[in-house]
Amino acid sequence: MTGAGELVFDHEQVRRNGLEPYEGTPLDVRAVIASMPQAVKDGFRLDEVPWSRFGHAYGPADDVSERLARLRSPDVTAAGNALGQLWGSLVHQGTVGSAAPLAVPFLLRVAADPTAHHRAETLGLATAAARRAHWGYGTRGTFLQVATQDLLHDCSGYAMNWSTEASRNALTADVDLLLPLLHDPDPEVRTSACYALATATGEADRISDALRARLAVEETPGGRASLVLAVAELAREHADLRAAAWARSLWLDPAQPADVRVAAALAWLCLVDDPVPDDLRGMLDALVATADPAGVLDGVRWIAHVDDAQGLARTLDQMLNDAPPGVIDQDPWG
Structure with missing residues:
Protein backbone atom coordinates (compact mmCIF):
# COMPACT_ATOMS: atom_id res chain seq x y z
CA MET A 1 0.00 0.00 0.00
CA THR A 2 1.49 3.31 -1.08
CA GLY A 3 0.51 6.90 -0.40
CA ALA A 4 -3.09 8.08 -0.13
CA GLY A 5 -3.12 9.12 -3.78
CA GLU A 6 -1.94 5.71 -5.01
CA LEU A 7 -3.67 2.95 -3.08
CA VAL A 8 -2.66 -0.50 -4.24
CA PHE A 9 -3.65 -3.92 -2.95
CA ASP A 10 -0.31 -5.76 -2.93
CA HIS A 11 -1.11 -9.42 -3.49
CA GLU A 12 2.45 -10.53 -2.85
CA GLN A 13 2.30 -8.86 0.56
CA VAL A 14 -1.00 -10.61 1.27
CA ARG A 15 0.60 -13.92 0.32
CA ARG A 16 3.48 -13.28 2.74
CA ASN A 17 1.75 -11.48 5.61
CA GLY A 18 -1.97 -12.12 5.28
CA LEU A 19 -4.80 -9.61 5.01
CA GLU A 20 -4.40 -7.94 8.40
CA PRO A 21 -2.38 -4.91 7.17
CA TYR A 22 -5.33 -3.92 4.98
CA GLU A 23 -8.13 -4.39 7.50
CA GLY A 24 -10.02 -1.17 8.08
CA THR A 25 -8.02 0.77 5.50
CA PRO A 26 -9.38 2.47 2.36
CA LEU A 27 -8.55 -0.78 0.54
CA ASP A 28 -10.90 -2.79 2.75
CA VAL A 29 -14.19 -2.68 0.86
CA ARG A 30 -16.05 -3.52 4.07
CA ALA A 31 -14.79 -0.28 5.62
CA VAL A 32 -15.69 1.68 2.48
CA ILE A 33 -19.25 0.35 2.53
CA ALA A 34 -19.61 1.03 6.25
CA SER A 35 -18.57 4.66 5.77
CA MET A 36 -20.58 5.38 2.61
CA PRO A 37 -22.83 8.36 3.44
CA GLN A 38 -26.58 7.84 3.21
CA ALA A 39 -26.84 10.89 0.97
CA VAL A 40 -24.49 9.30 -1.56
CA LYS A 41 -26.67 6.21 -1.77
CA ASP A 42 -30.04 7.95 -1.79
CA GLY A 43 -28.87 10.65 -4.20
CA PHE A 44 -27.25 8.14 -6.57
CA ARG A 45 -24.05 10.21 -6.33
CA LEU A 46 -21.96 7.69 -8.23
CA ASP A 47 -19.04 10.07 -8.75
CA GLU A 48 -18.35 10.05 -5.00
CA VAL A 49 -17.66 6.30 -4.89
CA PRO A 50 -14.01 5.12 -5.18
CA TRP A 51 -14.61 2.73 -8.07
CA SER A 52 -11.06 2.81 -9.42
CA ARG A 53 -9.70 1.57 -6.12
CA PHE A 54 -11.42 -1.77 -6.67
CA GLY A 55 -11.99 -4.13 -9.56
CA HIS A 56 -14.14 -6.66 -11.36
CA ALA A 57 -13.58 -9.57 -13.71
CA TYR A 58 -12.16 -7.36 -16.47
CA GLY A 59 -9.96 -4.99 -14.50
CA PRO A 60 -10.47 -1.66 -12.69
CA ALA A 61 -14.09 -0.80 -11.98
CA ASP A 62 -14.13 2.72 -13.44
CA ASP A 63 -16.87 1.68 -15.87
CA VAL A 64 -19.35 0.55 -13.18
CA SER A 65 -20.75 4.00 -12.45
CA GLU A 66 -21.67 4.59 -16.09
CA ARG A 67 -23.40 1.21 -16.29
CA LEU A 68 -25.33 1.86 -13.09
CA ALA A 69 -26.48 5.17 -14.52
CA ARG A 70 -27.68 3.45 -17.71
CA LEU A 71 -29.48 0.85 -15.62
CA ARG A 72 -31.93 3.62 -14.69
CA SER A 73 -32.68 4.38 -18.34
CA PRO A 74 -36.36 4.55 -19.36
CA ASP A 75 -35.32 2.52 -22.42
CA VAL A 76 -35.84 -1.13 -21.52
CA THR A 77 -33.17 -2.33 -23.95
CA ALA A 78 -30.54 0.10 -22.71
CA ALA A 79 -31.28 -0.83 -19.11
CA GLY A 80 -31.12 -4.53 -19.95
CA ASN A 81 -27.78 -4.16 -21.69
CA ALA A 82 -26.36 -2.29 -18.71
CA LEU A 83 -27.60 -4.97 -16.34
CA GLY A 84 -26.04 -7.71 -18.46
CA GLN A 85 -22.70 -5.91 -18.42
CA LEU A 86 -22.88 -5.45 -14.66
CA TRP A 87 -23.67 -9.13 -14.13
CA GLY A 88 -20.83 -10.23 -16.38
CA SER A 89 -18.25 -8.07 -14.65
CA LEU A 90 -19.26 -7.82 -10.99
CA VAL A 91 -20.34 -11.45 -10.43
CA HIS A 92 -18.48 -13.38 -13.07
CA GLN A 93 -19.23 -17.11 -13.07
CA GLY A 94 -19.83 -17.02 -9.33
CA THR A 95 -16.74 -14.90 -8.56
CA VAL A 96 -17.61 -11.67 -6.74
CA GLY A 97 -15.38 -8.75 -7.69
CA SER A 98 -14.18 -6.27 -5.08
CA ALA A 99 -16.23 -3.46 -6.68
CA ALA A 100 -19.49 -5.42 -6.41
CA PRO A 101 -20.33 -4.32 -2.84
CA LEU A 102 -20.00 -0.67 -3.87
CA ALA A 103 -22.72 -1.24 -6.48
CA VAL A 104 -25.13 -2.98 -4.10
CA PRO A 105 -26.74 0.15 -2.54
CA PHE A 106 -27.46 1.54 -6.02
CA LEU A 107 -28.75 -1.76 -7.36
CA LEU A 108 -31.16 -1.91 -4.43
CA ARG A 109 -32.47 1.56 -5.18
CA VAL A 110 -33.10 0.64 -8.79
CA ALA A 111 -34.91 -2.53 -7.70
CA ALA A 112 -37.06 -0.53 -5.28
CA ASP A 113 -38.08 1.96 -7.98
CA PRO A 114 -41.45 0.83 -9.44
CA THR A 115 -40.69 2.70 -12.68
CA ALA A 116 -37.39 0.88 -13.29
CA HIS A 117 -36.92 -2.04 -15.67
CA HIS A 118 -35.57 -5.52 -14.78
CA ARG A 119 -36.16 -4.98 -11.07
CA ALA A 120 -36.12 -8.62 -9.99
CA GLU A 121 -32.93 -9.34 -11.95
CA THR A 122 -31.29 -6.22 -10.52
CA LEU A 123 -32.13 -7.32 -7.01
CA GLY A 124 -30.80 -10.75 -7.91
CA LEU A 125 -27.43 -9.25 -8.84
CA ALA A 126 -27.21 -7.38 -5.54
CA THR A 127 -27.91 -10.64 -3.73
CA ALA A 128 -25.47 -12.68 -5.81
CA ALA A 129 -22.74 -10.29 -4.69
CA ALA A 130 -23.50 -11.25 -1.09
CA ARG A 131 -23.49 -15.04 -1.39
CA ARG A 132 -21.06 -17.89 -1.80
CA ALA A 133 -21.44 -19.76 -5.06
CA HIS A 134 -22.84 -23.23 -4.43
CA TRP A 135 -23.78 -24.46 -7.88
CA GLY A 136 -24.63 -28.13 -7.70
CA TYR A 137 -24.60 -28.32 -3.91
CA GLY A 138 -27.94 -29.24 -2.35
CA THR A 139 -26.73 -31.19 0.67
CA ARG A 140 -28.16 -30.63 4.11
CA GLY A 141 -24.97 -28.82 5.09
CA THR A 142 -24.68 -26.53 2.06
CA PHE A 143 -28.18 -25.83 0.75
CA LEU A 144 -28.83 -22.92 3.15
CA GLN A 145 -25.22 -21.81 3.54
CA VAL A 146 -24.74 -18.13 2.75
CA ALA A 147 -21.06 -17.62 3.52
CA THR A 148 -17.92 -19.70 3.70
CA GLN A 149 -15.02 -19.53 6.14
CA ASP A 150 -12.53 -20.53 3.45
CA LEU A 151 -10.32 -17.74 2.12
CA LEU A 152 -11.31 -17.16 -1.50
CA HIS A 153 -9.96 -14.73 -4.08
CA ASP A 154 -11.51 -12.97 -7.05
CA CYS A 155 -10.04 -12.70 -10.54
CA SER A 156 -7.54 -10.04 -9.41
CA GLY A 157 -6.50 -11.82 -6.22
CA TYR A 158 -8.60 -9.66 -3.86
CA ALA A 159 -10.15 -11.39 -0.83
CA MET A 160 -13.59 -12.41 -2.07
CA ASN A 161 -14.68 -13.10 1.51
CA TRP A 162 -14.37 -9.40 2.21
CA SER A 163 -16.41 -8.57 -0.87
CA THR A 164 -19.29 -10.91 -0.03
CA GLU A 165 -19.25 -9.77 3.61
CA ALA A 166 -19.37 -6.12 2.51
CA SER A 167 -22.26 -6.89 0.16
CA ARG A 168 -24.16 -8.63 2.96
CA ASN A 169 -23.59 -5.61 5.18
CA ALA A 170 -24.82 -3.32 2.41
CA LEU A 171 -28.02 -5.35 2.09
CA THR A 172 -28.51 -5.27 5.85
CA ALA A 173 -28.08 -1.50 5.94
CA ASP A 174 -30.98 -1.23 3.50
CA VAL A 175 -33.42 -3.61 5.19
CA ASP A 176 -35.98 -0.80 5.32
CA LEU A 177 -35.76 -0.60 1.54
CA LEU A 178 -36.10 -4.36 1.09
CA LEU A 179 -38.94 -5.23 3.47
CA PRO A 180 -41.64 -3.39 1.48
CA LEU A 181 -40.63 -5.41 -1.60
CA LEU A 182 -42.14 -8.49 0.06
CA HIS A 183 -45.48 -6.91 -0.87
CA ASP A 184 -44.55 -5.72 -4.36
CA PRO A 185 -47.15 -6.35 -7.10
CA ASP A 186 -44.54 -8.25 -9.12
CA PRO A 187 -44.19 -11.82 -7.76
CA GLU A 188 -40.63 -12.07 -9.11
CA VAL A 189 -39.63 -9.00 -7.12
CA ARG A 190 -41.20 -10.56 -4.02
CA THR A 191 -39.25 -13.80 -4.37
CA SER A 192 -36.05 -11.87 -5.10
CA ALA A 193 -36.64 -9.87 -1.92
CA CYS A 194 -36.89 -13.11 0.07
CA TYR A 195 -33.53 -14.24 -1.26
CA ALA A 196 -31.94 -10.88 -0.51
CA LEU A 197 -33.32 -10.58 3.01
CA ALA A 198 -32.14 -14.07 3.89
CA THR A 199 -28.52 -12.92 3.46
CA ALA A 200 -28.73 -10.18 6.10
CA THR A 201 -26.07 -10.05 8.78
CA GLY A 202 -28.38 -8.36 11.28
CA GLU A 203 -32.01 -7.69 12.24
CA ALA A 204 -32.77 -11.38 11.77
CA ASP A 205 -35.75 -11.43 14.15
CA ARG A 206 -37.39 -8.45 12.49
Whole structure:
Protein backbone atom coordinates (compact mmCIF):
# COMPACT_ATOMS: atom_id res chain seq x y z
CA MET A 1 0.00 0.00 0.00
CA THR A 2 1.49 3.31 -1.08
CA GLY A 3 0.51 6.90 -0.40
CA ALA A 4 -3.09 8.08 -0.13
CA GLY A 5 -3.12 9.12 -3.78
CA GLU A 6 -1.94 5.71 -5.01
CA LEU A 7 -3.67 2.95 -3.08
CA VAL A 8 -2.66 -0.50 -4.24
CA PHE A 9 -3.65 -3.92 -2.95
CA ASP A 10 -0.31 -5.76 -2.93
CA HIS A 11 -1.11 -9.42 -3.49
CA GLU A 12 2.45 -10.53 -2.85
CA GLN A 13 2.30 -8.86 0.56
CA VAL A 14 -1.00 -10.61 1.27
CA ARG A 15 0.60 -13.92 0.32
CA ARG A 16 3.48 -13.28 2.74
CA ASN A 17 1.75 -11.48 5.61
CA GLY A 18 -1.97 -12.12 5.28
CA LEU A 19 -4.80 -9.61 5.01
CA GLU A 20 -4.40 -7.94 8.40
CA PRO A 21 -2.38 -4.91 7.17
CA TYR A 22 -5.33 -3.92 4.98
CA GLU A 23 -8.13 -4.39 7.50
CA GLY A 24 -10.02 -1.17 8.08
CA THR A 25 -8.02 0.77 5.50
CA PRO A 26 -9.38 2.47 2.36
CA LEU A 27 -8.55 -0.78 0.54
CA ASP A 28 -10.90 -2.79 2.75
CA VAL A 29 -14.19 -2.68 0.86
CA ARG A 30 -16.05 -3.52 4.07
CA ALA A 31 -14.79 -0.28 5.62
CA VAL A 32 -15.69 1.68 2.48
CA ILE A 33 -19.25 0.35 2.53
CA ALA A 34 -19.61 1.03 6.25
CA SER A 35 -18.57 4.66 5.77
CA MET A 36 -20.58 5.38 2.61
CA PRO A 37 -22.83 8.36 3.44
CA GLN A 38 -26.58 7.84 3.21
CA ALA A 39 -26.84 10.89 0.97
CA VAL A 40 -24.49 9.30 -1.56
CA LYS A 41 -26.67 6.21 -1.77
CA ASP A 42 -30.04 7.95 -1.79
CA GLY A 43 -28.87 10.65 -4.20
CA PHE A 44 -27.25 8.14 -6.57
CA ARG A 45 -24.05 10.21 -6.33
CA LEU A 46 -21.96 7.69 -8.23
CA ASP A 47 -19.04 10.07 -8.75
CA GLU A 48 -18.35 10.05 -5.00
CA VAL A 49 -17.66 6.30 -4.89
CA PRO A 50 -14.01 5.12 -5.18
CA TRP A 51 -14.61 2.73 -8.07
CA SER A 52 -11.06 2.81 -9.42
CA ARG A 53 -9.70 1.57 -6.12
CA PHE A 54 -11.42 -1.77 -6.67
CA GLY A 55 -11.99 -4.13 -9.56
CA HIS A 56 -14.14 -6.66 -11.36
CA ALA A 57 -13.58 -9.57 -13.71
CA TYR A 58 -12.16 -7.36 -16.47
CA GLY A 59 -9.96 -4.99 -14.50
CA PRO A 60 -10.47 -1.66 -12.69
CA ALA A 61 -14.09 -0.80 -11.98
CA ASP A 62 -14.13 2.72 -13.44
CA ASP A 63 -16.87 1.68 -15.87
CA VAL A 64 -19.35 0.55 -13.18
CA SER A 65 -20.75 4.00 -12.45
CA GLU A 66 -21.67 4.59 -16.09
CA ARG A 67 -23.40 1.21 -16.29
CA LEU A 68 -25.33 1.86 -13.09
CA ALA A 69 -26.48 5.17 -14.52
CA ARG A 70 -27.68 3.45 -17.71
CA LEU A 71 -29.48 0.85 -15.62
CA ARG A 72 -31.93 3.62 -14.69
CA SER A 73 -32.68 4.38 -18.34
CA PRO A 74 -36.36 4.55 -19.36
CA ASP A 75 -35.32 2.52 -22.42
CA VAL A 76 -35.84 -1.13 -21.52
CA THR A 77 -33.17 -2.33 -23.95
CA ALA A 78 -30.54 0.10 -22.71
CA ALA A 79 -31.28 -0.83 -19.11
CA GLY A 80 -31.12 -4.53 -19.95
CA ASN A 81 -27.78 -4.16 -21.69
CA ALA A 82 -26.36 -2.29 -18.71
CA LEU A 83 -27.60 -4.97 -16.34
CA GLY A 84 -26.04 -7.71 -18.46
CA GLN A 85 -22.70 -5.91 -18.42
CA LEU A 86 -22.88 -5.45 -14.66
CA TRP A 87 -23.67 -9.13 -14.13
CA GLY A 88 -20.83 -10.23 -16.38
CA SER A 89 -18.25 -8.07 -14.65
CA LEU A 90 -19.26 -7.82 -10.99
CA VAL A 91 -20.34 -11.45 -10.43
CA HIS A 92 -18.48 -13.38 -13.07
CA GLN A 93 -19.23 -17.11 -13.07
CA GLY A 94 -19.83 -17.02 -9.33
CA THR A 95 -16.74 -14.90 -8.56
CA VAL A 96 -17.61 -11.67 -6.74
CA GLY A 97 -15.38 -8.75 -7.69
CA SER A 98 -14.18 -6.27 -5.08
CA ALA A 99 -16.23 -3.46 -6.68
CA ALA A 100 -19.49 -5.42 -6.41
CA PRO A 101 -20.33 -4.32 -2.84
CA LEU A 102 -20.00 -0.67 -3.87
CA ALA A 103 -22.72 -1.24 -6.48
CA VAL A 104 -25.13 -2.98 -4.10
CA PRO A 105 -26.74 0.15 -2.54
CA PHE A 106 -27.46 1.54 -6.02
CA LEU A 107 -28.75 -1.76 -7.36
CA LEU A 108 -31.16 -1.91 -4.43
CA ARG A 109 -32.47 1.56 -5.18
CA VAL A 110 -33.10 0.64 -8.79
CA ALA A 111 -34.91 -2.53 -7.70
CA ALA A 112 -37.06 -0.53 -5.28
CA ASP A 113 -38.08 1.96 -7.98
CA PRO A 114 -41.45 0.83 -9.44
CA THR A 115 -40.69 2.70 -12.68
CA ALA A 116 -37.39 0.88 -13.29
CA HIS A 117 -36.92 -2.04 -15.67
CA HIS A 118 -35.57 -5.52 -14.78
CA ARG A 119 -36.16 -4.98 -11.07
CA ALA A 120 -36.12 -8.62 -9.99
CA GLU A 121 -32.93 -9.34 -11.95
CA THR A 122 -31.29 -6.22 -10.52
CA LEU A 123 -32.13 -7.32 -7.01
CA GLY A 124 -30.80 -10.75 -7.91
CA LEU A 125 -27.43 -9.25 -8.84
CA ALA A 126 -27.21 -7.38 -5.54
CA THR A 127 -27.91 -10.64 -3.73
CA ALA A 128 -25.47 -12.68 -5.81
CA ALA A 129 -22.74 -10.29 -4.69
CA ALA A 130 -23.50 -11.25 -1.09
CA ARG A 131 -23.49 -15.04 -1.39
CA ARG A 132 -21.06 -17.89 -1.80
CA ALA A 133 -21.44 -19.76 -5.06
CA HIS A 134 -22.84 -23.23 -4.43
CA TRP A 135 -23.78 -24.46 -7.88
CA GLY A 136 -24.63 -28.13 -7.70
CA TYR A 137 -24.60 -28.32 -3.91
CA GLY A 138 -27.94 -29.24 -2.35
CA THR A 139 -26.73 -31.19 0.67
CA ARG A 140 -28.16 -30.63 4.11
CA GLY A 141 -24.97 -28.82 5.09
CA THR A 142 -24.68 -26.53 2.06
CA PHE A 143 -28.18 -25.83 0.75
CA LEU A 144 -28.83 -22.92 3.15
CA GLN A 145 -25.22 -21.81 3.54
CA VAL A 146 -24.74 -18.13 2.75
CA ALA A 147 -21.06 -17.62 3.52
CA THR A 148 -17.92 -19.70 3.70
CA GLN A 149 -15.02 -19.53 6.14
CA ASP A 150 -12.53 -20.53 3.45
CA LEU A 151 -10.32 -17.74 2.12
CA LEU A 152 -11.31 -17.16 -1.50
CA HIS A 153 -9.96 -14.73 -4.08
CA ASP A 154 -11.51 -12.97 -7.05
CA CYS A 155 -10.04 -12.70 -10.54
CA SER A 156 -7.54 -10.04 -9.41
CA GLY A 157 -6.50 -11.82 -6.22
CA TYR A 158 -8.60 -9.66 -3.86
CA ALA A 159 -10.15 -11.39 -0.83
CA MET A 160 -13.59 -12.41 -2.07
CA ASN A 161 -14.68 -13.10 1.51
CA TRP A 162 -14.37 -9.40 2.21
CA SER A 163 -16.41 -8.57 -0.87
CA THR A 164 -19.29 -10.91 -0.03
CA GLU A 165 -19.25 -9.77 3.61
CA ALA A 166 -19.37 -6.12 2.51
CA SER A 167 -22.26 -6.89 0.16
CA ARG A 168 -24.16 -8.63 2.96
CA ASN A 169 -23.59 -5.61 5.18
CA ALA A 170 -24.82 -3.32 2.41
CA LEU A 171 -28.02 -5.35 2.09
CA THR A 172 -28.51 -5.27 5.85
CA ALA A 173 -28.08 -1.50 5.94
CA ASP A 174 -30.98 -1.23 3.50
CA VAL A 175 -33.42 -3.61 5.19
CA ASP A 176 -35.98 -0.80 5.32
CA LEU A 177 -35.76 -0.60 1.54
CA LEU A 178 -36.10 -4.36 1.09
CA LEU A 179 -38.94 -5.23 3.47
CA PRO A 180 -41.64 -3.39 1.48
CA LEU A 181 -40.63 -5.41 -1.60
CA LEU A 182 -42.14 -8.49 0.06
CA HIS A 183 -45.48 -6.91 -0.87
CA ASP A 184 -44.55 -5.72 -4.36
CA PRO A 185 -47.15 -6.35 -7.10
CA ASP A 186 -44.54 -8.25 -9.12
CA PRO A 187 -44.19 -11.82 -7.76
CA GLU A 188 -40.63 -12.07 -9.11
CA VAL A 189 -39.63 -9.00 -7.12
CA ARG A 190 -41.20 -10.56 -4.02
CA THR A 191 -39.25 -13.80 -4.37
CA SER A 192 -36.05 -11.87 -5.10
CA ALA A 193 -36.64 -9.87 -1.92
CA CYS A 194 -36.89 -13.11 0.07
CA TYR A 195 -33.53 -14.24 -1.26
CA ALA A 196 -31.94 -10.88 -0.51
CA LEU A 197 -33.32 -10.58 3.01
CA ALA A 198 -32.14 -14.07 3.89
CA THR A 199 -28.52 -12.92 3.46
CA ALA A 200 -28.73 -10.18 6.10
CA THR A 201 -26.07 -10.05 8.78
CA GLY A 202 -28.38 -8.36 11.28
CA GLU A 203 -32.01 -7.69 12.24
CA ALA A 204 -32.77 -11.38 11.77
CA ASP A 205 -35.75 -11.43 14.15
CA ARG A 206 -37.39 -8.45 12.49
CA ILE A 207 -36.85 -9.87 9.01
CA SER A 208 -38.06 -13.32 10.02
CA ASP A 209 -41.24 -11.89 11.51
CA ALA A 210 -41.92 -10.04 8.25
CA LEU A 211 -41.30 -13.17 6.17
CA ARG A 212 -43.66 -15.26 8.31
CA ALA A 213 -46.33 -12.58 8.17
CA ARG A 214 -46.09 -12.49 4.38
CA LEU A 215 -46.41 -16.28 4.21
CA ALA A 216 -49.93 -15.99 5.60
CA VAL A 217 -51.07 -13.98 2.56
CA GLU A 218 -48.68 -14.94 -0.27
CA GLU A 219 -50.61 -16.47 -3.16
CA THR A 220 -47.89 -17.83 -5.45
CA PRO A 221 -46.29 -21.25 -4.86
CA GLY A 222 -42.78 -19.98 -5.63
CA GLY A 223 -43.29 -17.05 -3.31
CA ARG A 224 -44.47 -19.26 -0.45
CA ALA A 225 -41.55 -21.65 -0.88
CA SER A 226 -39.12 -18.73 -0.96
CA LEU A 227 -40.54 -17.29 2.25
CA VAL A 228 -40.13 -20.62 4.06
CA LEU A 229 -36.56 -21.09 2.85
CA ALA A 230 -35.64 -17.50 3.69
CA VAL A 231 -36.84 -17.94 7.27
CA ALA A 232 -34.84 -21.15 7.53
CA GLU A 233 -31.69 -19.63 6.08
CA LEU A 234 -31.82 -16.73 8.52
CA ALA A 235 -32.32 -19.22 11.34
CA ARG A 236 -29.33 -21.27 10.23
CA GLU A 237 -27.08 -18.23 9.93
CA HIS A 238 -28.19 -16.71 13.23
CA ALA A 239 -28.65 -19.89 15.30
CA ASP A 240 -32.41 -19.45 15.82
CA LEU A 241 -33.36 -22.80 17.33
CA ARG A 242 -37.11 -22.13 17.05
CA ALA A 243 -37.22 -22.38 13.29
CA ALA A 244 -36.73 -26.17 13.14
CA ALA A 245 -39.93 -26.77 15.10
CA TRP A 246 -41.77 -24.25 12.92
CA ALA A 247 -40.59 -25.95 9.73
CA ARG A 248 -41.55 -29.37 11.09
CA SER A 249 -45.04 -28.16 11.92
CA LEU A 250 -45.45 -27.00 8.32
CA TRP A 251 -44.33 -30.17 6.56
CA LEU A 252 -46.42 -32.29 8.92
CA ASP A 253 -49.57 -30.25 8.27
CA PRO A 254 -51.67 -31.76 5.43
CA ALA A 255 -53.66 -28.53 5.23
CA GLN A 256 -50.61 -26.64 3.96
CA PRO A 257 -50.06 -26.29 0.20
CA ALA A 258 -47.65 -28.77 -1.36
CA ASP A 259 -45.08 -26.06 -2.10
CA VAL A 260 -44.99 -25.01 1.55
CA ARG A 261 -44.68 -28.59 2.80
CA VAL A 262 -41.85 -29.44 0.39
CA ALA A 263 -39.93 -26.26 1.16
CA ALA A 264 -40.47 -26.77 4.89
CA ALA A 265 -39.16 -30.33 4.63
CA LEU A 266 -35.99 -29.10 2.91
CA ALA A 267 -35.65 -26.38 5.54
CA TRP A 268 -36.07 -28.80 8.42
CA LEU A 269 -33.50 -31.20 7.00
CA CYS A 270 -30.97 -28.36 6.91
CA LEU A 271 -31.73 -27.17 10.44
CA VAL A 272 -31.39 -30.49 12.27
CA ASP A 273 -29.01 -33.42 12.30
CA ASP A 274 -31.74 -36.05 12.75
CA PRO A 275 -31.93 -39.02 10.40
CA VAL A 276 -34.50 -38.61 7.64
CA PRO A 277 -37.85 -39.77 9.09
CA ASP A 278 -39.91 -42.24 7.11
CA ASP A 279 -42.96 -39.97 7.24
CA LEU A 280 -41.01 -37.08 5.74
CA ARG A 281 -39.61 -39.27 2.98
CA GLY A 282 -43.08 -40.65 2.25
CA MET A 283 -44.63 -37.20 2.24
CA LEU A 284 -42.04 -35.92 -0.25
CA ASP A 285 -42.44 -38.94 -2.51
CA ALA A 286 -46.21 -38.49 -2.56
CA LEU A 287 -46.24 -34.73 -3.08
CA VAL A 288 -43.56 -34.59 -5.74
CA ALA A 289 -45.21 -37.45 -7.64
CA THR A 290 -48.84 -36.35 -7.39
CA ALA A 291 -49.03 -32.63 -6.69
CA ASP A 292 -46.05 -32.01 -9.03
CA PRO A 293 -44.65 -28.91 -7.36
CA ALA A 294 -41.31 -29.52 -9.06
CA GLY A 295 -42.13 -27.42 -12.07
CA VAL A 296 -42.56 -24.37 -9.83
CA LEU A 297 -40.00 -25.19 -7.18
CA ASP A 298 -37.25 -25.79 -9.72
CA GLY A 299 -37.32 -22.04 -10.30
CA VAL A 300 -37.00 -21.09 -6.62
CA ARG A 301 -33.59 -19.50 -6.28
CA TRP A 302 -32.13 -21.83 -3.66
CA ILE A 303 -33.20 -24.85 -5.71
CA ALA A 304 -32.26 -23.43 -9.10
CA HIS A 305 -28.71 -22.95 -7.84
CA VAL A 306 -28.43 -26.69 -7.32
CA ASP A 307 -29.49 -27.37 -10.90
CA ASP A 308 -31.31 -24.95 -13.17
CA ALA A 309 -33.20 -27.75 -14.92
CA GLN A 310 -33.77 -30.46 -12.28
CA GLY A 311 -33.02 -28.61 -9.08
CA LEU A 312 -35.63 -30.21 -6.86
CA ALA A 313 -34.82 -33.75 -7.98
CA ARG A 314 -31.11 -33.25 -7.41
CA THR A 315 -31.65 -31.54 -4.07
CA LEU A 316 -33.87 -34.33 -2.81
CA ASP A 317 -31.38 -36.94 -4.03
CA GLN A 318 -28.58 -35.27 -2.10
CA MET A 319 -30.60 -34.70 1.07
CA LEU A 320 -32.42 -38.02 1.18
CA ASN A 321 -30.02 -40.41 -0.52
CA ASP A 322 -26.62 -38.81 0.12
CA ALA A 323 -26.03 -38.43 -3.61
CA PRO A 324 -22.71 -36.70 -4.37
CA PRO A 325 -22.95 -32.92 -4.85
CA GLY A 326 -21.28 -30.86 -7.52
CA VAL A 327 -21.82 -29.55 -11.00
CA ILE A 328 -22.66 -32.24 -13.56
CA ASP A 329 -20.84 -31.96 -16.86
CA GLN A 330 -23.55 -32.69 -19.39
CA ASP A 331 -21.02 -33.04 -22.20
CA PRO A 332 -17.70 -34.29 -20.79
CA TRP A 333 -16.32 -34.85 -24.29
CA GLY A 334 -17.27 -31.43 -25.61
